[in-house]
Amino acid sequence: MKKALFIIVLVLLIDQISKIYIKTNFFYGEEVVVFDWFRIHFIENNGMAWGAEFGGKAGKLFLTIFRLFAITGIGYWLYTSVKKKAHTILIVAISLIFAGAMGNIIDSVFYGTIFNTPGGLNIATLFSDKPYGKLFFGKVVDMLYFPMWSGNLPSWIPFYGGKPFTFFNAIFNVADTAISTGVGLLIVFNKKVFPKEV
Structure with missing residues (x-):
């Protein structure tokens, strides 16, 4: 359990420190090119995969x-x-x-009550007197962007041929990376972690 708690605390610290830093130092939509294939790009979403939204405030809650x-x-x-x-x-x-x-839940539950803006023309202020939302209505901060390849797809590809395409165009955060890594471990080592009973 100590090892598990160490992993959880470490991931949460890296996740929240990176999000708070980006939120309080970047304009919404600001991008820093680290390499051609890796950029820090500040966006936010309501917490669903790929930034999808449904049902307005009720859906968010x-x-x-x-x-x-x-x-x-x-x-x-x-x-x-x-x-x-x-x-x-x-x-x-x-x-x-x-x-x-847990990292993304912290954003969703608390960020609306501690930051004064979800982005826009101003850089957010932590622990503002005028927060942008309410409890349970915060937005999740994303910043990791890996556009490894951009260009037009070959014309022979059905439906998408000749159209511009970027791989990989998702923008995500440390929490998302942890979830994906955990799921990946379960898939790759499926037989070890879920052995069949003889």
Whole structure:
């Protein structure tokens, strides 16, 4: 459990420090080119994958509450896995998923109440007297962007041929990376972490 807690705390610290730094030092939409294939690009979203939105404020509230229930289930899964002395890879994977989910939940639950703007013409101020939202209505901060290739697709590709395309065009954060890594470990090491009972 100590190793699991270490992973969770480490991921949460890196995630929240990076988000708060970006939020309080970048204009919304500002981009810094680190390499041609890696950029820091500040955007925000309501917390769904690929920035998708549904149902307005009610949808946002439902999503946040759903995540709180989901994180409770993931936490219980981690606890029981540790108690059963499950494979180390399983413990690491669940810890990463838990930490990533918690990182984005912190944004969704609290950021609307502690920052004065979700972006725009001004750089946000932490612990503002005039926050941009309410509890459970914060936006998730994203900044990691890896546009490894941009160009027009070959014309022979159905539907998308000849159109401009960027790989990889998603912008994400450390929490998303932790979740993806955890899920990836479960997929790659499926037979080790979920052995069949003889």
